[in-house]
Amino acid sequence: MTPKSLLARATAVPGVAYLLVALIVAFSILGPGFASAPNLRNIGVQSSILLLLALPMTFIIMSEGLDLSMGAVLGLAGVTLASLLAGGVALAPAAVAASGVGLVFGVINGLLVVRLGIPPFVSTLGTLGVAQGAALVATDGQSVVGIGPTLPSLYASAWMGLPFSVLVAVAVYLIFHAVLYKTRFGTYVFAIGGNRESLTLAGVHTDLYHIGIYALGGLMAGVAALLLTGRMNAGHPTAALGMEFDAIAAVIVGGTSFERGNGWLPGTLLGVLTVGVLRNGLNVVAVSSSLQVASIGALVIVALVIDSVRTSWRERT
């Protein structure tokens, strides 16, 4: 194996993979208990909600868009779910209602972006305000409690040692993976980002699928609300604010980019895990809080610098 082909192989691996491995090794050495089964399980649980948001975010970013409203919509859906459960509604219809709330906001986002032509950053910033406002006004900033035992016990359940939230995350990932790489909708997603006109010329209702991408984002925010509400045993209007930024960072760190309209879904999974491993590892190693805050920013930047270096090396080989 020549050095050149070794370099070619090395640069074919996305930066996030190196980062993830480096972090895992470092934390395993520095933190006793990091690589233990309970802790790995924790990382899974802590990352599942973010993954649910990052997967549709990948599609949205691939379509050269952005969704800043996910955290707020998650909050509103969670509050809806909790209020219904507290009011005696059964879990299944309440969950459908919460997902419905998410779906509605997703469709609104899609309409604003696709029909009215308002840039995604602005559209979703606007819906963020509306969703957050609605949730705050409805709850006066308080948690909604008294949701009964059904959801919390479902959340706490496990199957073959894997917690419920991890199972949901894995299942959703597999679904998204199949959709993107094996269905026509998936090819449309690529096309909407890369070459929208040719898709329309081919007779496809491009606008419809484009709106669908945003609707998917809202829907997943609603589904994620199920997990978060189960985790907190309450609905809270602002608990998830800011998660969409983490999701965006995870997607970009994972290799999908804003401009080129291409995307790599496994990269999103790696990105989410990297963020989860970092946050968890910093706690296990008991790094001081201000250093934790700085590290998260450094991680995001380092991942992209690695990719930038990688690309320039590849261009040379």
Added chain:
Amino acid sequence: MGHGRFGRLAFLTVTAGVLVSCAQARDGADGEQIALFTKNQTNPYFQSIRLGADDAARQMGVEIVHYVPTRPDSIPDQMSQIEDAIIKRPDAVVFIPVDFQAMVPGVGQMNAAGIPVVNLTDRAAGGDFVSWVGCDDRTLGLNAGRYLLERMNGRGNVIILEGVGGSANSKARVGGFLQAIEEAPGVTLVASQPGNFQRLQALQVTENLLQAYPEIDGVMAANDSMALGAIEALDAANRQALVVGINGTKEAVDAIKAGKLVASTDCNGFVQGCIGAMVAIRHIRDLPVPAEFQFPQPVIDSTNYGDLDLPDEQRSCPSWESVAGSLATSPAGGG
């Protein structure tokens, strides 16, 4: 990038991690260790609590680990930190919930793991605790309100600066303010607005309210930061009003000395941190601790700021004996 490469990578990584951690296997820390959960890194109140706990832990020869959310007051962050802390198995936890209701499952997890928990400052809505240590927020508000109205001779217009909308301690403190106002029929409440416990917001809200109401004689602020923001607004607008705050921070004491702040009720973070840590450590050592620890809530004004004038780094914890006797059985509503 093929699936094969991805799969191989993942397998290698996990194997490496597990192997390395096996090589590192050792028992938990030999010394005693407690963990302190606070709400954020930016509010000086929580820094006081951390310093107090640090001092107590140092005096009693115990290690202390701090958990602070990276995003201020973030519920998911604190949830994750609880899970991460359980892995490390501290001997006891001193816990301030970022949300008194949403954190209940987290407390349940610590209970299930057999880790004793002391509840500090904000009363959690559920869960098993060794003890609760804190101030009664309603009494804080009531004492501050009564003092202010007395200084106003029971007459005039007041505004209330609330804390974070929906937070338990904000509601309780405002409740105390309102009760004080009800007791004084000559006083009118003209406005009550949230300032988020933050200085800038309180400043701008006060500014705007000064426009809306040409006669404002008193300001009741749910914490010292907001009280100081209100004072800035009054200064800038060349208006006079009497202002009270809550918390008894060093900056508030300086403002009292300078005559700008009328008073603050003491719910001092440093001493709470001390006692919280002491209760946790005593519990580890099987020493008796009371189930409830309520601090008296004296009103601090220019006559009695005494010890609060020192910056926290120079203070040291009172001894358990000096505190335990007077506090453990004191009823609410002192001062």
Added chain:
Amino acid sequence: MSTAAAQMARRRVLSGELAGFMYRVAGVVLVCVGLSLATDAFLTVSNLLNVLRQASLIFLVASGVTLVVLTAGLDLSVGANVGLSACLAAAAIKSGAVELGIVTGLASGTGIGLLNGLMVTRLRVPPFIATYGMLWVVHGITYWYMDGQTIYDFPERFRALGSGYLLGVPIPVYLMTACLAAGGVFTRYTIWGHQIYAIGANPEAARLSGVPVRMRLNLVYTLSGAMAGLASIVYLARLNSAEADIGEPLMLPAIAAILIGGTSLFGGIGSLSGTLVGAILLTLVLNGMNLLTVGANWQPLVTGVIVLLAVWIDVATRRRAGG
């Protein structure tokens, strides 16, 4: 594109922008009329001066970011920048003189801005990620440096910068006007300003026509940081204290002001005067909500709707003009 055609295109864009600007000013007037009818407290000199003062603080932060957005970039780190710069400036004032504090704040802001620029131009990190990462890093540094403490109580002559008056007008308003004038001249009448618009409109074409894209990008990010540094001084003077989170609530209002003001995130379209109108409109609404004692819970909703309306008006008029 020939010079004449380019000039015509630019004129069309400008007249479209002028229309948009007029709509916005009309919006401001409308809100003012509405508020003065709704409450007596609004239309007083002192209240209006307050509004201007509050708006000028947002404008100082948003002005630098406007330049960045003109190049189709983004600066999410301004809030954190204001925080760190204010804290460093506060420490410098305490240990030295007021002048040292001002220099420190400006230097800190500029330095952070320059780092952002270098990340975008040299390391080729996308602006969203670069400035988002910087936000966390700067927050971490600020938290570590302040260690939960507050630095407070500054000399009277320093505090005048934030809360003082000159000839009856708040001093920050003078700073805002100076900034608007300087920025306006820069963007409209200097070559560098035109180049910035060109980079936003079409970076490849700009590069090919000889614009030193990297240098200009570094410039706008550095300016954004410098303005954050200036804003941090004014905030410090106004609040008379520095805490680690002093800058956190600034980022979203700054971005909202820019968007309401008509600057496009795609680059090449927008102006500082638009941002000023956006800042004023935003502050008016919040001021009105306080005066009418509308609950704070409604603020995000109202802000979101205004941002959507403002941008939609632009998009709709642009579509109709065929531009």
